[in-house]
Amino acid sequence: MQLLQTTDKDFSTKFKALVNDRREATVDVSGTVREILADVKVRGDAAVHDYTSRFDHYHPESLRLSETFIAELAAKCPKDVTAALELAAERIAAFHEKQLPQDIGYTDTVGVRLGLNWVALSKVGIYVPGGRASYPSSVLMNALPAKIAGVDRIVMTVPMPRGEINPAVLAAAKIAGVTEIYGIGGAQAIAALAYGTETIAPVDKIVGPGNAYVAEAKRQVFGTVGIDSIAGPSEILVVADDKNNPEWIAWDLLSQAEHDPSAQSILITDSAEFAQKAIASVEQVLNKLATKSVATASWEKHGAVIIVNDLAESIPLINQLAPEHIELCIDNPQLLASEIKCAGSLFLGRYTPEAIGDYLGGPNHVLPTSRSARFASGLSVYDFLKRITYLECNQQALQQIGQAAVTLAEAEGLPAHGGSVAIRLRD
Amino acid sequence: MQLLQTTDKDFSTKFKALVNDRREATVDVSGTVREILADVKVRGDAAVHDYTSRFDHYHPESLRLSETFIAELAAKCPKDVTAALELAAERIAAFHEKQLPQDIGYTDTVGVRLGLNWVALSKVGIYVPGGRASYPSSVLMNALPAKIAGVDRIVMTVPMPRGEINPAVLAAAKIAGVTEIYGIGGAQAIAALAYGTETIAPVDKIVGPGNAYVAEAKRQVFGTVGIDSIAGPSEILVVADDKNNPEWIAWDLLSQAEHDPSAQSILITDSAEFAQKAIASVEQVLNKLATKSVATASWEKHGAVIIVNDLAESIPLINQLAPEHIELCIDNPQLLASEIKCAGSLFLGRYTPEAIGDYLGGPNHVLPTSRSARFASGLSVYDFLKRITYLECNQQALQQIGQAAVTLAEAEGLPAHGGSVAIRLRD
Known part of the structure; x- marks a missing residue:
């Protein structure tokens, strides 16, 4: 963790380094991915079965999960988790329904009739990672906007190492209205979705997070199908004055640090004393976490605390950092919020920890990372709609x-x- | 040109081949582009000057065009062309202003305050090709949506081979509200826009068409900045019954064929007799065109005429082809239009040649090609806005x-x- 103060002589140099910090591992997997894509394109199901057997040690007769299997597994999801997913789905759906846009249509003074109609994509693929990052909340956040947009086929792929799958992921898929599920992952799943196989009809767009192979595969099939953005490691920026409980802020900072050693948590405060208290709290909370090793790696390598003279000074810093998540733990957070032009999503006031938005606030948790909030936005209903213009x-x-x-x-x-x-x- | 009939035994095979026709030249320029990008990133202006000197034989003292130079050149644009550009700008602006979306904000039943604000990007780059494809209409179509969205800096680059530039392009830039113009092109222009140099401050998103080097450069800087889609060769699909004048339809088919030998023009008709008349008209019109060689190459290699039993049969064909432009030269075109789910833009009725939309109909002429209308849309005000969600x-x-x-x-x-x-x- 590094401590910066805007009054430091070398602040602008240090801040620039923070802004340009490249946190992503850059392993070149493009060759391997290219081979897998080409193989699936030619050999279809046989190739997908081969890779699934080799990488996931899973040898199903059919790649598609049956309705019975889905229902049986989903029923094993703990009741309180299912109920929480249902509440989350209801809140997420309510927010995304408000995004449904109006068509445009009019006749101008010359007598030309013209307009723009919004049309849902007809078929999309949703990639859900396996293992540690197999999150039911991501299923809701990716599938519900598609469902609300009016997409007919919502096709989910999720790898099943040794045949295992998280029941909560299947429960979430049922709740969100996923129409088909295949137990496959990796570049082979992206290839199957983009090109189609004997059993998997191709889709028009693929969304959802994945590892380096999945990200590279999405990059390579872009053009054949649409893709969402390539997700980088998570980020949180917390703006807090000295009226906060430092332990609350410590939990918030670590809620993103625990995702990934490459995640980044930044605190901006106008109180040097509060900064020290928050840093001490982070150390204490770290010791309580089952995710301590990941969170510690992130905080030590990428964490930062910036002390400003007054909170208004944070605005240009925030707009340069363009972070994925911003908490404004201050009075009248709307005042500062109105000056923020580059951010994925805002969490306002002292009772809105970012994790509420990860699960059930309503807005989407798929958000732009790596400073792409300068030009990109979170996932939405718009990502599953097209615009067709007309002229007469x-x-x-x-x-x-x-x-x-x-x-x-x-x-x-x-x-x-x-x-x-x-x-x-x-x- | 190939003639297909849905009653042919091998129609589905032939139609599938038409759908999968890859018309783009695939020269791999990624290595060269990677070198140019890296060089500009390190050496800045000096590198841009070097490439501009080498590729464009242009050796300016300053890369930026002065206000005086722009005003003097723009004044040389013929008066009728300037007037036409002004009419076009007015009509394009009127249509795009209607796209400005409403913010969302509400307090739900639980007492959570949440919403979504639309925010303009602060700085964008517009690439304008030089030479034959240096179209003033493209300047309007790319810059006006940015201007209407509220973008502060609209930075245009346009190569100036031997110092020459089309006065109409500068007139269009003035009309559209471009804020800075640099006389550079190629991958070096994309690098300068993405990374910035001593004289060119970097932008957050780059739009506009270009040659293979420009397209590859945009692909490579994606992530550092946003980009629009990668434009492929133009396409038109005309649906026409036998009540049309075949010569009108021939002009329409050739209006896209004349863009590029890889462009594609397709006629769908329910009359075999009309098909023959239209084909004969195409041959006659071709002989009148200064663009005959390009248009002939496109029509011979990629043109197609499809005879259907009735026009309703064209709907699934259209949705599979997902063409950039569709003309419906029929009575009550709205009926067929309502069934079309995959297209860039529609031109309805017998008095709406596609070229009207290229210049001044109102809707944007930057549209999805190569079947990407399955998942993508034309350029719009939305492409220059971001969404920031919030939760309290x-x-x-x-x-x-x-x-x-x-x-x-x-x-x-x-x-x-x-x-x-x-x-x-x-x-």
């Missing part, structure tokens, strides 16, 4: 605006463009 | 939903997530 001229309308199009076509040296308009003006 | 719980609200979050955090094995909520429920 009648003869009178074309007479009024057609000549200008002919002029521009001629200026651009495109005679057939001009001719297609001119012949309708003339005839 | 008070103590009472957290008491009501907090325990469910703790339950889910425990189920996912994330104790600091659970702890950050639990400590606020307890204290």
Whole structure:
């Protein structure tokens, strides 16, 4: 963890280094991934079975999980977890339903009829990781926006090492309205979703987090299908004054640090005394965590505490860092919030720990990382909709605006463009 | 050009081949591009000057065009072209202003305040090609949505071979509200926009079409900045009955064919007789075109005419082809239009040649190609906006939903997530 103070002589140098900190491991797996994709494209199911057998030690007769299997496993999810998932789904759905946009359509003064219609994608794939990162909450956050957008086929893939699967993941899939589930993972799952196999019909877009192979496979199939953003390690920035309980803030900082040794937690405060208290609390809380080793690695290597003269000074720092999550643990958090232009999601006030948003606040927890909040947004209903625009001229309308199009076509040296308009003006 | 009929025995095989036709040249320029990007990242302006000198034979003192230079050149744009650009800008702006979305914000029944705010990107780069494809209309279509979204810095790059530039491109830039123009192109321009140099401050997103080097450079800087889609060769699909003038339809088909030998024009009709007339008209119109060689290459290699039994039969064909542009030259085009789920933009009726939309219909002419209309949309105001979500719980609200979050955090094995909520429920 590094401690910075805006009054330090070398603050701007140190802050710039923090902004440019590349936290992702960069192992080049592109060759391996390219081979797997090509193999699945050619050999289909046989290739997917081979890789699943080799990497996951799982040898199913059918890649697709049966309704019976899903129902039986989902029933094994503890009742309180199922109830919590149901509450989460209800809240997430309520927020995402409000995103459903309105079509545009009007006739302008010239008599041209024009507009824009929102249309749901017809089939999407949702990748769910296996092992430690097999989170039921991610199933809800990826599948519900698709469902609400009106996607017909919501196809989930989840690796099943040695045939094992988290019942809560299947419970979440049932709650979220996933329509098909395949027990496969890795680059082979991405290939099957993008190209299709004998048993898996291809989809048009693939979303969801995964390891380096999955991320690279998504990058390589982009164009054949759409993808969401490539998720980097998680980030939290907490702005806190000295009226906070330092232990609360310590838990918040560690809630992201525990995800990944490459995760980053940053505290900005206007009190040097509070900074020291929070740092001491982090050390104490770390000792209580089953995830201590991961959280410690993240906090020691990437954690930072920045002391500012007053909280307004934090605004340009925040907009440069463009963090995934921001907590504003201050009075009147809306004032500061209105100045923040680069962030994934905001958590306002002293009673909104970021983890509430991870599970059931309502907004999506799939958010831009690695400073991409400068140009990108969290997952939403919009990611599962397309826009189709339309234009309709009648003869009178074309007479009024057609000549200008002919002029521009001629200026651009495109005679057939001009001719297609001119012949309708003339005839 | 190939002629298909849905009653042909081998129709489905032939149609599948048409759908999977890969029309793009695949030259691997990734190594060269990687070197140029790395060089500009390290050497900044000096590297950009070197490449500009070598590739464009242009050796300016300053890369940035002065206001005086821009004003003088723009004044050389022919008056009728400037007037047409102004009409186009007005119509494009009017349509894109209607896209400006509403923020979402509400307090739910539990007392949680939550919402979503749309925020403009602060700085974007617009790449404009030089030479034959240096189109003023593309400047309007890329810059105006950014301007309307509220982007502060709109930075344009355009190569100036031997110092030459199309006055209409500068006139369009002035009309569209571009804030800075640099006379550079190629991968070096993309690098300068993404990484910044001594004279060019970096941007957050880069849009606009370019050659293979530009497309590859955009692919490689993706993540450092946002990009729009990678544009492929243009496409038009015309649905026409026998009540059309075949010559009108021939002009329409050739209006996209003249762009690029890899462009594709497809006619779907329910009349074999009309198909023959349209094909004959295409041959006649081709002979009138200054762009004959390009248009002929496209039509011969990639053109297709499909005869259907009735026009309803065209719907599944259209949705599989997912073309960039569709003209419905039929009566009551809205009926068929409502069934089309995969397309970039629709042109309805007999008096709406696609070229009207290229210049001044209102909707954007930057549209998804290569079947990506299955999952992607045309350029819009949304591409220059981000969404920031927010959540605010008070103590009472957290008491009501907090325990469910703790339950889910425990189920996912994330104790600091659970702890950050639990400590606020307890204290």
